[in-house]
Amino acid sequence: GQNIDQPTEMTATEGAIVQINCTYQTSGFNGLFWYQQHAGEAPTFLSYNVLDGLEEKGRFSSFLSRSKGYSYLLLKELQMKDSASYLCAVGVTGGGNKLTFGTGTQLKVEL
Amino acid sequence: DADVTQTPRNRITKTGKRIMLECSQTKGHDRMYWYRQDPGLGLRLIYYSFDVKDINKGEISDGYSVSRQAQAKFSLSLESAIPNQTALYFCATSDSRVARTSYEQYFGPGTRLTVT
Secondary structure, three states, X not given: OOEEEOOOEEEEEOOOOEEEEEEEEOOOEEEEEXXXXXXXXXXXXXXXXXXXXXXXXXXXXEEEEOOOOEEEEEEOOOOHHHOEEEEEEEEEOOOOOXXXXXXXXXXXXXX | OOOEEXXXXXXXXXXXXXXXXXXXXXXXXXXXXXXXXXXXXXXXXXXXXXXXXXXXXXXXXXXXXXXXXXXXXXXEEEOOOOHHHOEEEEEEEEOOOOHHHOOOOEEOOOEEEEEO
């Protein structure tokens, strides 16, 4: 089975940097995904890591350590519009290109 | 135009009623998924489909059924709705032909269903 843990809530200040952690235990690991979801809207893809290391995409970066079952999403130069839920998801082999999602981290960006 | 559309966007129905949620996509993806999202529980997979002839149960399929009418259309039915099926429902697609991004899923805007 799969188990994904991430903090429920975080608060950060506009302009700052925030790191959202995700730990996972899974069989058949095939990639770690981060999605952003604003309240009442669809999740949108942010990043994908299948190999260890850091992937950078603008203000967002994502890191993966497969041996530790650990990932983080780093958001720099926070903006008010970054207030959203951030979903960690694990790709699982064994049919269907399925993703197993964590419960999400609600990030609140304050002035 | 949106690549993945869902209808209706909002629906209120009564216990015991049959209801169908529809999903259409213009992305040309072969795989489609239905999720429900509840506060504190995250996204949970209901059913998924590899193609028109291949449909599979997800982790919470009881009380639901699906139909893949065409590659572009995937419908979710609640045969006899109950209040604990009140949730936000999302359809998603992915393209298995692109190895690096075959797990990347694209979501529709969601259907908010309330069962009274």
